[in-house]
Amino acid sequence: MARIVIVGNGMVSYKLCEKLVEKNSSASITVIGEEPRPAYDRVHLSAYFEDENADKLTMAPKDWYNGNGINLITSEKVSQINREEQYVTTHTNAKYEYDYLVLATGSSAFVPPIKGVEKKGVFVYRTIEDLEMMMAYGKKASSAAVLGGGLLGLEAAKAAIDMNLKTSVVEFAPRLMPRQIDEEGGLLLKNKMEDLGIDILLGKATSNIEGEEEMTGMAFSDGTSLDVDMLIISAGIRPRDELGKEAGLEVAERGGFVVNSLMQTSDEKIFAVGECASYENMIYGLVAPGYDMAEVVAEQIANDNKEYTFTGCDMSTKLKLIGVDVASFGDPFCDNIPHYPISINDKKNGIYKRINVDLEGKKLLGGILIGDADDYNMLHQMFINEMALPPHPQDLIIKSSGEEGGAGMGVDALPDTAQVCSCENVSKGDICCSIKDDGVTDINGIKAATKAGTGCGGCLPMVNNILEDTLASMGTVVRKEICEHFPYTRQEMFDLIKVNEIKSYTELLEKYGSGGGCETCKPLVGSLLASIWNDLILKESTIQDTNDRFLANIQKGGSYSVVPRIPGGEITPDKLIVIGEVAKEFDLYTKITGGQRIDLFGARLNDLPLIWERLVDAGFESGHAYGKSLRTVKSCVGSTWCRFGLHDSVGFAIEVENRYKGLRSPHKLKGGVSGCIRECAEARGKDFGIIATEKGWNLYVGGNGGANPKHAVLLAGDIDKETVIKYLDRYLMFYIKTAEPLQRTAPWxxxxxxxIDYLKQVICEDSLGIGEQLENDMKILIAHYTCEWKAAINDPEMRKRFTHFSNDDSHDPTQKFKRERGQRFPVAW
Amino acid sequence: MTFEHNTLDQVTTWVKAGHVSDFPEDGGSSILYKDQQIAVFNFTTINKWFATQNLCPHKKQMILARGIIGTQGEEQTPKVACPYHKKTFSLETGENLNGCEDSITTFPIKIEDDTVFVGLVEEK
Incomplete structure (x- = not known):
């Protein structure tokens, strides 16, 4: 059993332990750290100011180490390495033998050699202990200066502001964050910091820290000075490499153990990871590269794998500095690379964005985002994956009005290999897998399964987009709860009702809902109950919208309109006469509808059963014009009469309309059948359109008129009637099961x-293996069809409901009509 | 004759609205008293009865009795939604809950021996 000794107990050290445990390494692991507590999250150190709760920052408690058989030794400093005999000794002279030694000693704050730096009131910003000392001292101070205007310096400035101190930031360079952002960006950031009450002093070299025992101010080389009670030094980091010098390990010029791509130091038994390692003369002061290094070492120790190597790391970063978004990626400056910069500088809203595009306009080289970094994830991915740019790259940073999210491209454009979470090195493919294969459906599930988003959290918006996108691609509707009474989506409600054989709204509310229901969930459940059981909707009529409750369409003045079914628009003269007679008797306004039927307006509630008695007697059935259900299947005259017609479109339309009549769906459904390509039935403007071809029929789906007209698209071509019916059964049932409330087929x-390609797979190729089930579900619905009006007029209890007053037989006396063009009109409201 | 008041102690007339079975469960129906239309709601789920004016103040239609009833928010305020444009009104206070329409008048209501009575204020 190999003995591994890890020196240092920071974030990277913890990550190495975690990876070794995950990889079931048999090694015996000892971690020796000089700090008193287990590893904690230094990235979010300033959060400690908010609640002084160190536990929240802890990566893993001591129990975790114990539970995984790792020997964690805290408050113990390794003072010597004996490479010959392979052991380390600590400051208490304890001795630990190793087969492999991992140096994860991290870095310390760089303290520049300024006169007076040893005075009281001068702090570094590095550990929880540093913070505790600062906070204690800050209680008697009224002002603080931060030396260093880089990333960490601005974090420290936030800490000082949180301590209610008048805060200044002193930077040697002529701008803030000189390594990440350019001049214009720096200027904007400076303005933002000043707005927050932080003084920014640029181009200042500190020559002396003034005061006696306690500091009282700073003097600068230009002769100016600043009166200030305390100083927080955040001028960069210095790798903790002192152990190596003594042991004769090679140390880089600017500090750090020199490592190769396997993270081996000049002694192959000794690795170095994190901020104490110098790879190709570079110290990586971010956590993500450190984690990557830990993976390289863990692979070697646990799996003897020397193929996985460290090859440097992208230093792109996004963070919120005191509430201001700041991000940079790739090469933000491109100082020595030919490129076109594209930038916007919106001073009014405090937003600066710059992207660097190569001369051919094909690739993104880098960029800077300040004030609004929403596009960071997408831009960063485009950069990393060298994705092709859109024709107008400026669209990437300029949001056109009314459009959400700039970057013009969706997450679906990302390759599976795209690294989404750089802290944990999780790719888009990993996330998609956890959703598709492991059935994960929410962010927390993804965090647990892949660790994505558990580091800095910056990728979470993108992870969420991938989640929604992937769920949607699986035909799952992204969670949209119905209303306050039911914490479920429409699809979940569908399953609840079906699986538990729920037959009424009241039962569903009792078992799965809360409160007294509302005008949203009641009709929705009514529709679902009808879609699943095709039971009479009149049984629980008060959950229905007024149209479904009274089986007619409410119009101005409280009267209703009546539409008898005329399948395919074909009607006998005798039936036409009956409609005419009924209209005359009840003084109804008549109009031909767009769906080839006749609408009778102005019927009073009390008259509805009388009108329908006459219509049902003549062989009419309900036209369901009032329901979210199949309306009409429009047809052209077809081959029977038309010299161009290829097949009998009217006959087919009648067959299809009769098949699906009464079918309740998320929204209304319309169909059309045309006898040839001239398309006189306008079938492609319907939810489903069937058009005759020389060889059979083309089936189109997902069209509609209305505010957003859409042509239906081809689902299957040149198929016979039986196949048309089979595919339609599947298509409609799939829609009914998975659409959102009041969503028509086109948006669905x-x-x-x-x-449509996915639909073709599901419907025509049965890729989900649900074809037969969908057909059977449809069969059940068709078998349960009854004409609602026939049932209503034959049931005295149901008939009783069709009165305006429960204590009087009269019509609503406030209804007012007038006559125009020979018919009765309602008076305008 | 006016019906502006709606508190219990002001009621001068208890009008018989009908038998409890005249009003559908979890729904409403209107009654005619002289020339006044009153919507009566039988809110079975929360075991309460309500009476309001039948006129929706939005488009001045005699329609509220045909609306869907429900509850809103943590206080479970009972409400009715007008069938025309889904304006919702509290069945307790008459207040428009999703807009700035005028409030509707609400009336005291009581059940005695399965008979429903609505309390009105009539000028002598």
Missing amino acids: QEKLEGG
Whole structure:
């Protein structure tokens, strides 16, 4: 059993332990750290100011180390390495033998050699202990200066502000964050910091820290000075490499143990990871590269794998500095690379964005975002994956009005290999897998399964987009709860009702809901109950919208309109006469509808059963014009009469309309059948359109008129009638099961990831293996069809409901009509 | 004759609205008293009865009795939604809950021996 000794107990050290445990390494592990507590999250150190709760920052408690058989030794400093005999000794003279030694000693704050730096009131910003000392001292101070205007310096400035101190930031360079952002960006950031009450002093070299025992101010080389009670030094980091010098390990010029791509130091038994390692003369002061290094070492120790190597790391970063978004990626400056910069500088809203595009306009080289870094994830991915740019790269940073999210491209454009979470090195493919294969459906599930988003959290918006996108591509509707009474999506409600054989709204509310329901969930459940059981909707009529409650369409003045079914628009003269007679008797306004039927307006509630008695007697059935259900299947005259017609479109339309009549769906459904390509039935403007071809029929799906007209798209071509019916059964049932409330087929189809190609797979190739089930579900619905009006007029209890007053037989006396063009009109409201 | 008041102690007339079975469960129906239309709601789920004016103040239609009833928020305020444009009104206070329409009048209501009575204020 190999003995591993890890020196240092920071974030990277912890990550190495975690990876070794995950990889089931049999090694015996000893971690020796000089700090008194187990590893904690230094990235979010300033959060300690908010609640002084060190536990929240802890990566893992001592129990975790014990539970995994790791020997954690805290408050113990390794003072010597004996390379010959392979052991280390600590300051208490304890001795630990190793087969492999991992140096994860991290870095300390760089303290520049300024006169007076030893005075009281001068601090570094590095550990929880540093913070505790600062806070204690800050209680008697009224002002603080931060030396260093880099990333960490501005974090420290936030800490000082949180301590209610008048705060100044002193930077040697002529701008803030000189390594990450350019001049214009720096200027904007300076303005933002000043708005927050932080003084920014640029181009200042500190020559002396003044005061006696306690500091009282700073003097600068230009002769100016600053009166200040305390100083927080955040001028960079210095690798903790002192152990190596004595032991004769090679140390880089600017500090740090020199390592190769396997993280081996000049002694192959000794690795170095994190901020104490110098790879190709570079110290990586971010956590993500450190984690990557830990993976390289863990692979060697646990799996003897020397193929996985460290090859440097992208230093892109995004963070919120005192509430201001700051991000940079790739090469933010491109000082020596030919490029076109594209930038916007919106001083009014405090937003600066710059992207660097190569001369051919094909690739992103880097960029800077300040004030609004929403596009960071997408831009960063485009950079890393060398994705092709859109024709107008400026669209990437300029949001056109009314459009959400700039970057013009969706997460679906990302390759599976794209690294989404750089802290934990999780790719888009890993996330998609956890959703598709492991059935994860929410962010927390993804965090648990892949660790994505558990580091800095910056990738979470993108992870969420991938989640929604992937769920949608699977035909799953992204969680949209119905209303306050039911914490479920429409699809979940569908399953609840079906699996538990729920037959009424009241039962569902009792078992799965809360409160007294509302005008949103009641009709929705009514529709679902009808879609699943095709039971009479009149049984629980008060959950229905007024149209479904009274089986007619409410119009101005409280009267209703009546639409008898005329399948395919074909009607006998005798039936036409009956409609005419009924209209005359009840003084109804008549109009031909767009769906080839006749609408009778102005019927009073009390008259509805009388009108329908006459219509049902003549062989009419309900036209369901009032319901979210199949309306009409429009047809052209077809081959029977038309010299161009290829097949009998009217006959087919009648067959299809009769098949699906009464079918309740998330929204209304319309169909059309045309006898040839001239398309006189306008079938492609319907939810489903069937058009005759020489060889059979083309089936189109997902069209509609209305505010956003859409042509239906081809689902299958040149198929016979039986196949048309089979595919339609599957298509409609799939829609009914998975659409959102009041979503018509066109938007539903558009939101299905993979669109029509995916639909073709599900419907025609049965890729989900649900074809037969969908057909059977449809069969059950068809078998349960009854004409609602026939049932209503034959049931005295149901008939009783069709009165305006429960204590009087009269019509609503406030209804007012007038006559125009020979018919009765309602008076305008 | 006016019906502006709606508190219990001001009621001068208890009008018989009908038998409890005249009003559908978890729904409403209107009654006619002289020339006044009153919507009566039988809110079975929360075991309460309510009476309001039948006129929706939005488009001045005699329609509220045909609306869907429900509850809103943590206080479970009972409400009715007008069938025309889904304006919702508290069944307790008459207040428009999703807009700035005028409030509707609400009336005291009581059940005695399965008979529903609505309390009105009539000028002598």
